[in-house]
Amino acid sequence: xxxxxxxxxxxxxxxxxxxxxxxxxxxxxxxxxxxxxxxxxxxxxxxxxxxxxxxxxxxxxxxxxxxxxxxxxxxxxxxxxxxxxxxxxxxxxxxxxxxxxxxxxxxxxxxxxxxxxxxxxxxxxxxxxxxxxxxxxxxxxxxxxxxxxxxxxxxxxxxxxxxxxxxxxxxxxxxxxxxxxxxxxxxxxxxxxxxxxxxxxxxxxxxxxxxxxxxxxxxxxxxxxxxxxxxxxxxxxxxxxxxxxxxxxxxxxxxxxxxxxxxxxxxxxxxxxxxxxxxxxxxxxxxxxxxxxxxxxxxxxxxxxxxxxxxxxxxxxxxxxxxxxxxxxxxxxx
Numbered sequence: 488x489x490x491x492x493x494x495x496x497x498x499x500x501x502x503x504x505x506x507x508x509x510x511x512x513x514x515x516x517x518x519x520x521x522x523x524x525x526x527x528x529x530x531x532x533x534x535x536x537x538x539x540x541x542x543x544x545x546x547x548x549x550x551x552x553x554x555x556x557x558x559x560x561x562x563x564x565x566x567x568x569x570x571x572x573x574x575x576x577x578x579x580x581x582x583x584x585x586x587x588x589x590x591x592x593x594x595x596x597x598x599x600x601x602x603x604x605x606x607x608x609x610x611x612x613x614x615x616x617x618x619x620x621x622x623x624x625x626x627x628x629x630x631x632x633x634x635x636x637x638x639x640x641x642x643x644x645x646x647x648x649x650x651x652x653x654x655x656x657x658x659x660x661x662x663x664x665x666x667x668x669x670x671x672x673x674x675x676x677x678x679x680x681x682x683x684x685x686x687x688x689x690x691x692x693x694x695x696x697x698x699x700x701x702x703x704x705x706x707x708x709x710x711x712x713x714x715x716x717x718x719x720x721x722x723x724x725x726x727x728x729x730x731x732x733x734x735x736x737x738x739x740x741x742x743x744x745x746x747x748x749x750x751x752x753x754x755x756x757x758x759x760x761x762x763x764x765x766x767x768x769x770x771x772x773x774x775x776x777x778x779x780x781x782x783x784x785x786x787x788x789x790x791x792x793x794x795x796x797x798x799x800x801x802x803x804x805x806x807x808x809x810x811x812x813x814x815x816x817x818x819x820x821x
Contacts, residue, residue, distance in 0.1 A: 489529040493696050494550070494664060499523045499559035501545050505769060517769050519545045521720040522559075524795070527664070532690060532697040534711030534728070536704060536743070540768065541717040543700045544588075547666040550698065551585045552576060563664070581611050581660035588669040590649035594641040600627075600652045601637030607659045626655040629692075630685060647678035654685065658693070667699045671706060683709055704747055708732060713801075716740045719776040720768055722795055726802040736804045738783045775807065783808060 499520055506515035520542040527533045535543045548554045550561055552568070561568045563583065568576055587593035594603055604623045608614050614622050624634035630651040641649055650670060657665055667686065671679040687710055689695060701707050707714055708728055715725045716739065724737040735741045742759040749756075763780045766772055772779060778788035788807050795803040796810070 491529045492526050493529040493531075493564060494527040494698070495560075495562040496526070496546070496550070497524050497560040497562065499546065499549065499561065500557045501542070501549060501554060502557045515769055518720050518771060519768060520549070521771070522794075523717075523720070523722050525715055525722065525725060527696060527698060529663075529696055530690075530694055531713065532699055532711045534707035534714040535698065535700045535717060536702065536707050536714060537717035538702070538765070540719075540765070542720045542768075543717050544668050547585065547668045547698060547700050550664075551583055551666055552580065553585075581607070581613075582663045584657040584660060584662040584665050586650075586653050586657050586665060586667045586670045589673055590646050590653055591641075591673075593653055594649060596641055599638050599640055600644075603641075603652065604637075604655050604659050607656065611660050613660060622659075626658055629658065629689065630655045645678075646674050647682060650674065650682055651685070654682075654689070658689065661693075662695070664696045664698065667697055667701075669701050670699075672702060679706065686710060704732075704743060716743065719766060719771055721776050721793060722805065723777065724802075724804045724806075725795060726804075730799075730802055734802075736798065736802070736809060737777075737806050738781050738808075739777045742782075775805070 500522055501520040503517040503519055504513045504515070505517050506513070508514050523546060525533070535546065537543050545554060549556050556569055559569065563579060566579070568579060594600070601620070601623050604626055605619050608619055608622060623637055627634050627637060632648065632651055632655070641652070644652070670686070671682050674682060683706065686697070690697060697710070699707060699710055711728050713725065714728050714731045716723045716737065718739050724731065724735070724740045731740065732744065735744050742761050745756045745759040759782065761780045761782070766776070766779060772789065774789045774791040775781070775793040778784050781788065785807060791807040791810070793805045795805045797803050798809045
């Protein structure tokens, strides 16, 4: 992994208008992503986890230009993509690709998988016409599918095979960054492992960089170098994966990790059961987003500026407990 920053997300926000007045003025706004910043280094796999509705997939869609940010910057290889006109930004589309969550809905049922994979190659003029078919066969072999399948339609494949086709389509334009939007959540557990191992192998072979979005904490741990934890549109903690899993600092991260099942009784953690419901993203708390459910809540959390602070090398956390750095008792545990 290089120290060069490939993607730099700065103060990214995405608000959706839910209701408007008679005169068209927004009266209800959903804050899906609210001031999120992080960096991804070249050759790194950055995991993004959190419960449904926290905004992680929205971030991925803004990075690949499916959503326009309300504000903030998406800097790719030193260029602020949000400041570019639409035509100029298209030049970067092939460098940032997306693997969709649903392998059934993401493939055109009227096209053969050969045509699906060939389409981005032809549009971007990456190969002469007489070499496209050879390139499609090569890509199918990369993802573990026989080149004899190129004339079959998506309905003739299983979910795992369809996701392999989606991966081949993403690789077709030789991208630098791939946003993996929960690529294994719709697959059986045994197939999940195969797809994750495939993604890991392709990353090493083609020097790819991943933004890996998922619910499963074990899935993210398997493939990621660093992990960011999101809650209600905010990043709560970012750390290298081993540091995060062995020394979680934010109470929300601790609650998430306590829910991971283990067959080893010596490694089982005491289950932290969170009380109450997730606040509405239309009317989120003013201070810490997690304070209404936090088991370590203290005075001032309701108004605390919940921004990431580096409390240990490469370990950032948004929590009032660490406003003045890491406490001595936390350092002993670490």
